[in-house]
Amino acid sequence: MSxxxxxxxxxxxxxxxxxxxxxxxxxxxxxxxEHAVVDLRADAYGHGAAEIEHRASAAGVSRFVRGPADxxxxxxxxxxxxxxxxxxxYGLDGERTPLLALEGEVIATKTVDEGTPVSYGYRxxxxxxxxxxxxxxxxxxxxxxxxxxxATVRIGQHRGIVAGSIAMDQLVVDLGGHSVAPGDVAVLxxxxxxxxxxxxxxxxxxxxxxxxxxxxxQRLWSES
Amino acid sequence: MTAKARIDLxxxxxxxxxxxxxxxPVDVMLAVKADAYGHGMARLGPxxxxxGATSLAVLEIPAALALREAGVEHRLFAxxxxxxxxxxxxxxxxxDLGVSSMDELERAGRAGSPAxxxxxxxxxxTGLHRNGxxxxxxxxxxxxxxxxxxxxxxxxxxxxxxxxxxxxxxDAVALGAFNDALAVAASLGVEPPVRHLxxxxxGWREPGAxxxxxxxxxxxxxxxxxxxxTGHDLGLxxxxxxxxxxxxxxxxxxxxxxxxxxxxxxPAAAVGASVWLSGERASVERIEIDxxxxxxxxxxxxxxxxxxxxxxxxxPSAEEWAAWADTIGDEIVTGVPARVEREYVSGxxx
Ligand SMILES: Cc1ncc(COP(=O)(O)O)c(C=O)c1O
Numbered sequence: 001m002s003x004x005x006x007x008x009x010x011x012x013x014x015x016x017x018x019x020x021x022x023x024x025x026x027x028x029x030x031x032x033x034e035h036a037v038v039d040l041r042a043d044a045y046g047h048g049a050a051e052i053e054h055r056a057s058a059a060g061v062s063r064f065v066r067g068p069a070d071x072x073x074x075x076x077x078x079x080x081x082x083x084x085x086x087x088x089x090y091g092l093d094g095e096r097t098p099l100l101a102l103e104g105e106v107i108a109t110k111t112v113d114e115g116t117p118v119s120y121g122y123r124x125x126x127x128x129x130x131x132x133x134x135x136x137x138x139x140x141x142x143x144x145x146x147x148x149x150x151a152t153v154r155i156g157q158h159r160g161i162v163a164g165s166i167a168m169d170q171l172v173v174d175l176g177g178h179s180v181a182p183g184d185v186a187v188l189x190x191x192x193x194x195x196x197x198x199x200x201x202x203x204x205x206x207x208x209x210x211x212x213x214x215x216x217x218q219r220l221w222s223e224s
Numbered sequence: 225m226t227a228k229a230r231i232d233l234x235x236x237x238x239x240x241x242x243x244x245x246x247x248x249p250v251d252v253m254l255a256v257k258a259d260a261y262g263h264g265m266a267r268l269g270p271x272x273x274x275x276g277a278t279s280l281a282v283l284e285i286p287a288a289l290a291l292r293e294a295g296v297e298h299r300l301f302a303x304x305x306x307x308x309x310x311x312x313x314x315x316x317x318x319x320d321l322g323v324s325s326m327d328e329l330e331r332a333g334r335a336g337s338p339a340x341x342x343x344x345x346x347x348x349x350t351g352l353h354r355n356g357x358x359x360x361x362x363x364x365x366x367x368x369x370x371x372x373x374x375x376x377x378x379x380x381x382x383x384x385x386x387x388x389x390x391x392x393x394x395d396a397v398a399l400g401a402f403n404d405a406l407a408v409a410a411s412l413g414v415e416p417p418v419r420h421l422x423x424x425x426x427g428w429r430e431p432g433a434x435x436x437x438x439x440x441x442x443x444x445x446x447x448x449x450x451x452x453x454t455g456h457d458l459g460l461x462x463x464x465x466x467x468x469x470x471x472x473x474x475x476x477x478x479x480x481x482x483x484x485x486x487x488x489x490x491p492a493a494a495v496g497a498s499v500w501l502s503g504e505r506a507s508v509e510r511i512e513i514d515x516x517x518x519x520x521x522x523x524x525x526x527x528x529x530x531x532x533x534x535x536x537x538x539x540p541s542a543e544e545w546a547a548w549a550d551t552i553g554d555e556i557v558t559g560v561p562a563r564v565e566r567e568y569v570s571g572x573x574x
Contacts, residue, residue: 119353212561
């Protein structure tokens with residue numbers, strides 16, 4: 001009998017770049033030297049506090065903000081500076097490459113006619129004969145439902161709009177005439193432009209997007 | 225204190241029993257996907273079964289296996305599968321599989337054997353256009369399942385779909401498509417015992433959509449599936465409430481910081497929101513990662529605050545927060561991150 005724990009289920013990945021973090025830490029340390037502070041609140045803005053602290057410590061940072069909120073303003077010289085540094089470390093200023101890229105997996109595809117309704121409430125209809133890709137990420141994973149029918153997702157070479165309501169565990173991407181396959185990686189954001197797009201589409205600050213990511217999303221560091 | 229999510233087990237048991245009574249003699253399958261909508265599957269799964277549900281819906285196989293490991297022996301239903309999933313452990317642990325495509329069906333057949341067939345529920349897409357066979361794919365899927373059943377490797381336990389909760393008219397159209405799919409299957413000699421279509425919305429309001437089983441989710445957590453009635457109106461009770469305290473940090477006159485922010489599940493985009501402080505509503509002015517600024521003349525450091533909870537006590541409900549954040553209550557409760565401690569209360573401790 002196979003072991004219950006060997007199955008991993010759907011791939012939901014927060015891909016973290018050690019190179020991007022190392023560059024940000026260099027910049028932080030050259031700005032502030034021994035006063036450099038890394039903000040670890042809310043599990044390091046959803047990135048995983050243990051790993052961020054470990055890497056920052058190895059780079060020479062010795063001061064960290066962990067909360068609770070009562071002790072952050074005084075010991076680091078005001079929340080604004082901690083926030084600025086968080087934007088630098090996690091790439092959340094809208095210009096830097098975010099430290100974290102969010103990826104899901106195409107579970108199934110379907111070709112449907114023009115005018116086909118998609119997802120709850122039928123608030124979206126295809127504008128043409130289209131390929132729909134079902135992606136295994138939803139608002140329980142932290143993908144904001146407010147971005148429904150607004151934000152886009154990149155699958156392979158193609159970018160398509162989120163078709164209709166983002167559900168608890170799933171979303172659908174309308175790829176128009178392009179075709180993709182089950183197992184393909186679906187990238188919600190991986191650079192400043194795509195992260196900003198999700199922020200605008202959802203009305204959420206950049207920091208809230210990463211901070212909301214759920215536990216089904218596996219944090220994976222890439223070292224190259 | 226840092227933020228804490230309190231889970232009222234009595235309220236959950238009450239809601240499950242209410243749903244069971246409403247649809248009896250039809251069976252209730254309770255949806256505990258996404259860690260029981262953020263409430264904690266390990267506690268609420270067994271509780272649902274003790275309160276009137278006869279089976280659990282879990283989304284993915286690994287969650288079903290975790291329940292089996294915890295000793296749950298009832299029917300468990302998983303329907304969202306990673307491409308290429310090997311169904312062997314699901315079959316070994318007697319997990320019912322939702323099957324949407326020929327490819328999934330073939331893999332189920334390979335995992336099954338005459339000694340232990342794969343138990344499948346064939347899914348027809350009735351309009352949501354997520355997974356499920358399109359009507360043009362349906363006859364071939366059913367026919368192939370029948371062949372695999374005759375070989376003994378598959379047992380066709382159910383035919384199912386999921387509604388779009390768009391309008392009574394659209395649900396009626398989907399119901400028609402579901403009945404058509406059942407008729408096609410019957411004409412091929414396939415008439416499984418468990419036909420299921422409805423979730424909370426149609427399960428509550430449309431008796432004709434209940435068939436043999438209703439898969440209730442959100443209503444069991446005390447949140448209404450409807451725009452025109454709250455959970456409280458339906459006689460349901462809030463299960464999750466989000467608690468914290470007033471901070472000592474200095475705040476503008478007539479304001480307080482409370483120790484919960486968007487990192488604790490306070491919806492960052494909410495407009496016009498309020499929390500429950502000193503027996504009244506205190507309006508929310510600013511939401512940061514770990515704290516929220518509220519307007520209140522009362523309130524002293526350390527005093528308890530309810531961000532959302534039971535509207536019957538005056539506290540803002542998850543549904544109100546949903547309206548303030550332009551979303552649905554489901555996203556409010558699943559949005560409370562797992563790192564926020566869940567405190568389970570019942571009886572005297574409530
Ligand atoms: C297949 C399926 N059944 C049942 C449910 C429960 O739905 P609800 O929470 O609306 O009751 C869901 C949730 O989305 C679902 O995906």
